[in-house]
Structures are given as structure tokens and as C-alpha cells.
Amino acid sequence: MKKIFYLLGITFLFSLNSCQKKEKELVIWHWMADRQEAFEKLAEQYQKEKGFKVRFELFFPPEVYSQKIQAAAAAQDLPDLFGILGEKKIFASFIKGGYVENLSSYLEENNQEWKRRFIKIGLDFNTFEKDNPYGVEEGIYAIPIDMMSIQFLENKRLLKEIGEESPRYWEDFIRIAKKAKEKSKWGFVCGWGESWFIYCLVTNYAFNIMGKEKFFATLKGEVPYTDPDWIKIFALFKELKETGVLFPGIVTLNNKEAEQFFAQEKALFSFNGSWGINTYYQINKKLEYDTILPPRVSDKFPLRIWAGAGSSFVVNKNSPLKKEAIEFLKWLTQKEQQVFLIRYTHNLPSIKGCEDKLEGNLVKFLKNMENATHPRLWPTNENPRVVEAINTGIQKILVGEAEPDKIAEEIEKVKKLNLKEK
């Protein structure tokens, strides 16, 4: 009798639980620690306006976030909206795995009303063209919520102090950086402990020294890394080392440390992304700086900088709240919300028409956008193992362990192995 009583009790409790109607809410996963507060405020605003609950869940640092979505995808437990970090190949594998909704048709609705809002490069960033090498169906798969650009930064006050102007060419940059060193300031600081920064600068100069076609041909394996143009690029880092203009310990500095030293006016030049504005502002409100293109080595080809969508959200293809998620993204990319995000987080907007709302330092990062490129826009990307070999090789040059030509050979060896595997 006692057993039956317990059984009935448990059944009753379970039935109560199932009767309780769950409130619908959109769940969004992201990695942007500096934006969580702003996102929460926007979520509140959305609930007030549309009566629909939105919950932003932060997973930080980005490495942890990447692992989280990878595991959630494997367990079919992704949220309604989420971001994908990393190169296009990774983005493609999420799409091919059936986790990401193709948003092209939604962007085309009402005579492309939604699509026409965006700055083109932001959408291009998330677009897969027809017959793309990743084998993904043509379409736009993510919505950018902000933009970024990675450029050279110069400390205007220090530059004035040593009586120099912005360097346009590499020789000028080296000369000015050396001059700064004489005045007890370091010439250049960058978070090269985060090695992708090295690859970023390498590709900037690859566009400038050998041109787009030859660079892409290298990625395809048609031009070897032992080519004189590549050795010339690697030699730039040797020159940086030999002139002694680099900030001490640059090979293990992380981006935040590098931002901190630049903000403290310890170095004249830096190489950083638009996301650094916040740090600079928090550490030194009086910091006078400007963005410039990396000093050119050659006039033969244009120099390209990395820019594009800073962070983007994708819609979970299997979400029961797919339509609501798309509606929320449309709302998030309206001018009012974008202006709120710009003011709150100091990031570049992903839509047009907000330029007049940008503060001075942000406008600087919009400069040189005509020179923008990004690995996601290239026809093919370099294999991560080759990228790792490039980054490690350049670190070897920076610590004086190897010569550019030897590094070129090492990289080519990895490239050949990779091509063989393919």
C-alpha cells in the first residue's frame, strides 16, 4: 500500500511538471565579455517592445566558447542563435553539418530591405559563393552585428615629439622607430604571442610585395614559400629584430598586454584591431593616436589590411524558434540598436548610416576600408599547419634562431606534406 502511495505521488509530481507551460525564450550564445551588459540591456528592450524574452549567455574566453559550440553541435544542443569563430572552413563545416540556416531568402524579402542595410564587406564575410571550394550551398549564413579592421596605430604625440610624420614606406617606419628608441621609447609593440597576428601582417605584405594573384597561387600550392618574394617578407621581421625597435618579449606578449603598453605610451607604433579602442580609452583617456596602413614595402601592388565582420550570429537550423530568431536579428541590426551598441561597446557598426554617430577614434578605424580583405573572402585558405609553421618560423626569426631562407624551406616542407595529404 505504501509503495502504491509513493508511486502515485511521484506520478502526480511528474504530471504537474509537464502541465507547467514553459515560457518561450530565445537563447543566444556568445564570447564577447565586453558586450554582455549591452546585450542584456538590448534583451530587456526587446522584451518591452515585442514581448518576447531573449537570453544572452556568455562563454569566455573565445577558446572555451569554440569548444563549447563544437561539443554542443555534436550533442545537437546548440542554442537558437550563436556565433562561429575561426576560419571559413570551420564555418563551412557547421553549415555542412546541418546546424546553420541559410539566411539568403530572408535577406532578399521586401525588395532586399534587410540586406541593403549592411556594409557590403560585412555580409561578404558570411557569404558562400556558387561553386565555392567548401562544397557549401550558395548563400548568406550569418548576420554581422559589428565590424572590425586591423591596422597600424601611431602615437601622434610621440611622433610629434621626435619631429616625424606618419611613415608611408617601410624604410621610413624603421628610421622613425629607431629614432623613438633613441628617445627611450620602443618602436613597435604587438601581441605576437597570439601568433595569428603574425600571419595577419605577413599576408598584408604578401599582397603588397607579390600581389593578389601570386599570393593566392601560393595558397593553392602553385608558388613555393621559397620564392624570393616570400623570403623578402620574412626578411622584414629579421630587419625588425636587428634594428632593436621591437618591444621586449614581443614573441610571447598577448594582445591585451600589447594594448596596455601602447596605451601607456611605451611604444610609438602598434598593430592592432578596432576592438582595442576600449582598452586604450580605459587606460589612457588622453592617448592621441591614429590609424595608418602598414608602411608599404613596394609600390607595385596595393597593400591590403584585414577587415570585415567583427562578430556575427548564425541561426540554428534546427531551432523551433527559427523565425523569432530571425526577427530578433532584424531588430538588432536596426539603426537604433546599432547606435546603442556603438556607444556602449565602442565597436564599428555593421550597417550603413551610423557614421555620424561614431566617436572620433572609431572613425579612424573606418579609414582605409577600401584596402580591406580577409581570409574569409579569399578563394582558398592556407592549411592551419602551414599557418602554424609560418608563425613559428617568424618567431624563430624574431628570437634570432633562424634565417628567413631557412624558415622558408621549413614552411615549404610543411606545405608539401599538406599537399601530399590532400
Next chain:
Amino acid sequence: MHYTLKEEIKNFSFILPALVIFSFFYILPFFYTFLLALHQGSGLSSLKFVGLENFRRLLSPAGVVILSGSMGSILVVAPLLRFWKERKAAPEGSRVKRIILRIVGIGSIGIGGVCIFYGFRAFSEIFSSSAWVIDREWWASVGRSFYITLWALTFQNFLAFALALCVDRAIRTGQIYRAIFFLLPVLSEIIIGLLVRSLLLPYPGVLPHFLERLGLESWIRDWLNDPRYALTTLAITHCWRGFGWGFVILLAGLQTIPQTLYEAARIDGANGWQRFIRITIPLMLPVIVLVVILTILGTVQVIGLPMVLTRGGPAGRTTVSVLRIYNELKNYHAGYASSQGIILGIILVTLSFTLLKISNKLKKI
């Protein structure tokens, strides 16, 4: 006592929930890792079956042939020998257990057979030009892990043992020392890494500044960025953080040795060194082996410290094996990362078993 099959099944049903949980959280992931190691891809979209390709890259084609041949032989011979013994002797243990062991044995023979078949089929690869081409970067990272382990086994454990011996006598203050020395291991690797990094950075490093003030400029080195010192810096930091574990375990072991043994030895005229060699060491042997195994397992799997201290740099000089596995996973090479994990696991298990065997032999002496 003999049970009927029905009774045995009933008995086993009691451990079924625990077995299900164990299988779900331990055995399944374990087999899934093996399965992933035979594939190429991110694990998100379709995985491409590549057989032993990942292992061939890691261990060289010839290495895989030799390894699969020898492992296959063990997997076939061991259960066959067991079956042979069973045939002669009277049946032992429960029937269900015997059935399970038989199934496992047959499975082992099957897998072993496949390994031997592969070894024979690919035998000609031993003579090819690329027969011994291995993933040098991976093995270099394993080497770095063992370099740190060597530091931990010697410097860290000697320090821990010496301190434990000192504290073992200081009964009153023992608790305080125990708390102080155990503080570092309970602090996160990240905190320790950040602390040491801020101390050692060439600018505005605290230690270089301090040495300069003392007039010891010649002692200043770029401990984190100079490839000659970076790995040793990492090793010493790891030892500094980790000696507390060994200290606590060794101290607990020392306190189980009866004082009467020392008193008897003292009466017999044994000096301090003799008491240490004849009493402390033999009785502490199992604890020492435990500390050694835990040190090896803990040190080879270190990842947080190099990530914060040097991010694997300069020029990959502090990229240890687990950091390398992590980097492969980050690049969505789930299959290759799994194969690296398996090889590292095999190395660690082999080392642990060898140490246990050695300790058992020493105990008998």
C-alpha cells in the same frame, strides 16, 4: 556456493545502473576517441574514414606496421593462452563473468587478427623511402613534456620529500606548514602563470627590476622569451606550484610509520642515515611510487601554465604535448588530436605499469 544463471543475472542487475553510468561517461567516450582517431575531419560535418593514417603520420608508416604487428600478437595470444588454461582447470567464478570474459577474449582475438593482417599487408612499407617519417613537431612536444616531468620527478619530489621529512618531526607547527605548502597546488594554474609572468617579463618585470637594484644585472635573462630558458622556466614554475601535492602525500605516508621502529633501531645503535635508508625508504616505497606516478601523470598533462606563461612560445619552445593536442582540436582536426591523445595515453599507461612492476619487485627485495 553455486548460483543458477537466473540468480546470477539478478545479482548483476543490481550493479546495472552503475554499469550504465560508467559505460556512458567512461567507456563510450573512450571508444569514441578511438573511432575518431580513425577519421579525418572536424567532427561537426561528415567524418572521412582514413584508417590508420593519423597514426602513420604520428608514428611513421613503419612504426605503425611494427606496432600493429606486436599489439595484434599480444591481443591474439593472451586470450588464447587463457582459453587453453581454462580448458584444463575447473571453472572458476560466476558463469556471467566467464561469459563476459569469453566475449572480450573473442573480441580481442578479432581485433588482434585485424592488426596482424594490417601488419602483413603493409609490411613492404618498412622498406619504402618515407618509412620512418614521423611528426617531428609532435614528438618534440612530447619530449618537452618529459623534460618538465624530469624536473618534477627530481627537483619537485626531492623538495617535497625533504620538506615532508622536516615537517614530520615538527608536530606542533606541522599543520601550519601543511596549509602553507598546500596553498600553491590549490591555486589555479592560470593565477600562478599570470603571477610568474608578471614577475619575469623583461618589461616591466618585477624580478629584473629587483636584480638591477641589487646590482646583479648580469643575472638578468629573458626567461620567458629566450628559447634557451623558456622551457626550464616553465618547468621550475610547474615544480614550484606542484610540490605541495607530493609534500602532503609523502607527509601522510611518513606519519603512518610507527615510531617504535625508529626507537628500536636507535637502541640497536643505528644512526640517522641508517634509519632513513633501512626504515623510512622501504616503508615509504609504495607512497613514493604513488607520488612518482601522480607526478608523471600530472606533469605530462600540464596545459594551463604554458598557455598563460608563454602561449607555447617562443617559437613553439614551450608547446607541450597536451597543448599541441589542444591546438589540433582548436584547428578542428579532431581525428588527429584523438590519435595524439591515444598515443600519449599509451605512453603514460605503459610508464605507470612499469613503475608499479618495478616497485613490486623492489618490495620483494
